[in-house]
Amino acid sequence: MTPRFALVFRGLYLCLLRSASMLVPRRQRAEWWKEWRSELWHVRQACTPEASGSLRGEQEVAAFCLGAFQDAYCLRCDLRRERVPLATTKGSASQCMLFLTAVTVASCGIALLLPGVRAELQPSHYRIAPGLVLIQSARAAALDSVPTISAEQFQVWERRRQHIFDGFAFYRVVREPLSTASRGQTTLGIAHASLNLFELLGLSMRFPLSDGQAPDNVPRIVLSDGVWRSDFGGDPNIVGHRVTVGSLQATVVGVATPGSWRLPGKVDAWLLGPNVETGYGGAGFIVARLMSSEASNLWSEKGHLKAPTPDGSLDDFLCVSLAERTRGPQDIFLFAVILACLALPATTSLPLGEYRQSSHKLSWSTRLRRWSFLLSKLALLLPIVYFVSLDLAYLRITFDTFTSEYIQLVSSFSICLFGLRWVLRDQRQRCPVCLGKLSHPAKVGQPSRTFLAWNGTELICVGGHGLLHVPEMPTSWFSTQRWLYLDPSWEILFAEPTVVSTGYF
Amino acid sequence: MAMEAKLSHTAAMILQAVNAGHIYGFSVMEMTGLPSGTVYPAMRRLERDELIRSHWEQQSIADAEQRPPRKYYKLTRAGKMTLEASRKRYPLLAKLISSEQVESI
Structure with missing residues (x-):
C-alpha cells in the first residue's frame, strides 16, 4: 500500500473518531479523544505496519474505529442516568401536567358539545361587509345600547340624495305577542326592521324561504335560533307558515344563524317589511353602508357626522364601525388575559424566590426542565381559560350576545387571574431540582x-x-x-x- | 462501591486481563478477542465502579519512544476482591487468561 493511501486511511479514521466524539458529553470529550487517538496509533502500528500494509489490516483498524461510536453512546447514556429524575411523590410535576391536560381536554370537549360555543367558534359569523356603520345620536354616545334615532329621522335621511351612504336600514325593538294557530301566544322581543336589514348586514339564515315562495304583500319574520328551539321545538317545517305579531300577519322565512346578531337590542325575531319599522313611531337604530369611496376614509372605528333633523336643523351624530361590534371571542379572551396580567402584581408577588446563595450549581438541563415546567403550566392554563369561559358564557343558548360576552369577559379575567396566581404559587412550592412538591x-x-x-x-x-x-x-x-x-x-x-x-x- | 457487584463473564474476563498485565484497551482487546465497542465501555464502567483505576503515561516516556502517551489501567483493592469472587463463579477464567503473563511497565 502506498504512503498516499495510508494517509487517506488515517484521515478517514480520524474523521470517524471525531464524529463519534460528538456523542460524548462535552466535559469528557477531550480525554476521550486523547485516549482513542492514542489507541488508534497503536492499533495501526499493530495491524498495518508500514512495510506490509494490507487491506485486511485496514479493515481491522476501521472495525476498531467503529467501536468508538458504541463507547461514545454508552458515555452519553451514562450521563442521562446521572440526571436527577423527576419526583414521583403526590403532586409531582407529571401529575400536575396530567391534571392540567385533563382539564384542558374536558373543557374543550364540553365546548364542542355545546351548540352555542360551537356556533361562536365558527369564524364565518364575524365576517361583516366592509363600510358598515351604526349611526347614533352623539348626545347618547356613552350608551350605545339605547335607541336614539327616531323613525322620522330615518325617513328624512332615506328621502334625501346621499353622498356618503349607499344603503340604510332601520330597526327598533319592541316586546310584542307572537302567536301561532298551533302553539299559542308568547311575548318576544321583536325587531321591526327594514326589509333590507339582513341583506345589508350580510346575515345568513337557515331554512330560507325563496323570494318566489314568500308573498310580497305580507311582512316576513325571521326567528332567532333560541326562539326557534324553545318555542317551536326546532321544527324546520315552521318556515313558510303564518304567525301573528301583534296585529300583523307575517310569514316565517327562516331561522337566523345562532350568534350572528351583534347589534344593540335583545332580539327574538325580526319582522321585515316595508314600513313595518316606522309604523308605530319610537326610537330605533340605523345601520348604514358607506359608499366604497368613503369607506376608505373611515380611518378610526368612530366618526362624527352632521346631518339634518326632521325640523330642518343640523345635529351631531356618531358613526360606529360595525367591525368593532363584531369581534369574536378571541378578542375578548385576549383583552381579559392582558387585564389579568396587569392585575396580577397587585394580588401576588411575582418573584419565584431566591436560589442564588449556594455553591450548588445545577446543570443547565435541570434548570431548563424547571423553566419548561413553568412555561408548560402557563401554556395549558390559556386554553383552559378560553374554553371554560366560553362554556360558561354560552352554556344556555337563550343568553343574548351581550350577556354572553359579559360572562366571557368576567369569567376569563377571573379564571386567568387566579390561574396565574396558582401557577406562580405552585412553582414556588416545588423543589427546583426534582420539581416535587415540598x-x-x-x-x-x-x-x-x-x-x-x-x-x-x-x-x-x-x-x-x-x-x-x-x-x-x-x-x-x-x-x-x-x-x-x-x-x-x-x-x-x-x-x-x-x-x-x-x-x- | 457500596456492595460487591456480580460481574458478567465478559466484565470478569476484562478484569482478569487487566490483572494479568494487559493494562491498556488495545491489549485487552487482543487478549480477550472482544471488539473495541465492548471493551472500552466495559472498562469505563469498571472504572466508574472503582474496580479499576486509570492513569496517563508520562509524556517524556512516550516522547522518548516517539509515540503518543497511553492510558493505563490497574485493579483496585475492590477490583481484586471482585475478581476473586468472579474466579469462583467462573472457574475457567484463570485458564483463559493466565496471570503469569504479567508484564512490567
Missing part, C-alpha cells in the same frame, strides 16, 4: 423575635435536594422565600433502602 412544613422562630432572627415556615424536599425558608413577615433582610441546597453530606438521611446494582451489559 412537604413537612415546620414553624421556625418566634414572631416576637422577628427583628432579631428569622421567623417563618420551613419546607423540605423529600428527595433531599434542599429546604425552603418562607418568612412569616417580609423584612428588609429577608423579603422573599429562600431555597437552601443541601450538600451531599445529607444524602445518608434520604438514601434509598436498597441499592440497585447496574449491570455491565
Whole structure:
C-alpha cells in the first residue's frame, strides 16, 4: 500500500473518531479523544505496519474505529442516568401536567358539545361587509345600547340624495305577542326592521324561504335560533307558515344563524317589511353602508357626522364601525388575559424566590426542565381559560350576545387571574431540582423575635435536594422565600433502602 | 462501591486481563478477542465502579519512544476482591487468561 493511501486511511479514521466524539458529553470529550487517538496509533502500528500494509489490516483498524461510536453512546447514556429524575411523590410535576391536560381536554370537549360555543367558534359569523356603520345620536354616545334615532329621522335621511351612504336600514325593538294557530301566544322581543336589514348586514339564515315562495304583500319574520328551539321545538317545517305579531300577519322565512346578531337590542325575531319599522313611531337604530369611496376614509372605528333633523336643523351624530361590534371571542379572551396580567402584581408577588446563595450549581438541563415546567403550566392554563369561559358564557343558548360576552369577559379575567396566581404559587412550592412538591412544613422562630432572627415556615424536599425558608413577615433582610441546597453530606438521611446494582451489559 | 457487584463473564474476563498485565484497551482487546465497542465501555464502567483505576503515561516516556502517551489501567483493592469472587463463579477464567503473563511497565 502506498504512503498516499495510508494517509487517506488515517484521515478517514480520524474523521470517524471525531464524529463519534460528538456523542460524548462535552466535559469528557477531550480525554476521550486523547485516549482513542492514542489507541488508534497503536492499533495501526499493530495491524498495518508500514512495510506490509494490507487491506485486511485496514479493515481491522476501521472495525476498531467503529467501536468508538458504541463507547461514545454508552458515555452519553451514562450521563442521562446521572440526571436527577423527576419526583414521583403526590403532586409531582407529571401529575400536575396530567391534571392540567385533563382539564384542558374536558373543557374543550364540553365546548364542542355545546351548540352555542360551537356556533361562536365558527369564524364565518364575524365576517361583516366592509363600510358598515351604526349611526347614533352623539348626545347618547356613552350608551350605545339605547335607541336614539327616531323613525322620522330615518325617513328624512332615506328621502334625501346621499353622498356618503349607499344603503340604510332601520330597526327598533319592541316586546310584542307572537302567536301561532298551533302553539299559542308568547311575548318576544321583536325587531321591526327594514326589509333590507339582513341583506345589508350580510346575515345568513337557515331554512330560507325563496323570494318566489314568500308573498310580497305580507311582512316576513325571521326567528332567532333560541326562539326557534324553545318555542317551536326546532321544527324546520315552521318556515313558510303564518304567525301573528301583534296585529300583523307575517310569514316565517327562516331561522337566523345562532350568534350572528351583534347589534344593540335583545332580539327574538325580526319582522321585515316595508314600513313595518316606522309604523308605530319610537326610537330605533340605523345601520348604514358607506359608499366604497368613503369607506376608505373611515380611518378610526368612530366618526362624527352632521346631518339634518326632521325640523330642518343640523345635529351631531356618531358613526360606529360595525367591525368593532363584531369581534369574536378571541378578542375578548385576549383583552381579559392582558387585564389579568396587569392585575396580577397587585394580588401576588411575582418573584419565584431566591436560589442564588449556594455553591450548588445545577446543570443547565435541570434548570431548563424547571423553566419548561413553568412555561408548560402557563401554556395549558390559556386554553383552559378560553374554553371554560366560553362554556360558561354560552352554556344556555337563550343568553343574548351581550350577556354572553359579559360572562366571557368576567369569567376569563377571573379564571386567568387566579390561574396565574396558582401557577406562580405552585412553582414556588416545588423543589427546583426534582420539581416535587415540598412537604413537612415546620414553624421556625418566634414572631416576637422577628427583628432579631428569622421567623417563618420551613419546607423540605423529600428527595433531599434542599429546604425552603418562607418568612412569616417580609423584612428588609429577608423579603422573599429562600431555597437552601443541601450538600451531599445529607444524602445518608434520604438514601434509598436498597441499592440497585447496574449491570455491565 | 457500596456492595460487591456480580460481574458478567465478559466484565470478569476484562478484569482478569487487566490483572494479568494487559493494562491498556488495545491489549485487552487482543487478549480477550472482544471488539473495541465492548471493551472500552466495559472498562469505563469498571472504572466508574472503582474496580479499576486509570492513569496517563508520562509524556517524556512516550516522547522518548516517539509515540503518543497511553492510558493505563490497574485493579483496585475492590477490583481484586471482585475478581476473586468472579474466579469462583467462573472457574475457567484463570485458564483463559493466565496471570503469569504479567508484564512490567
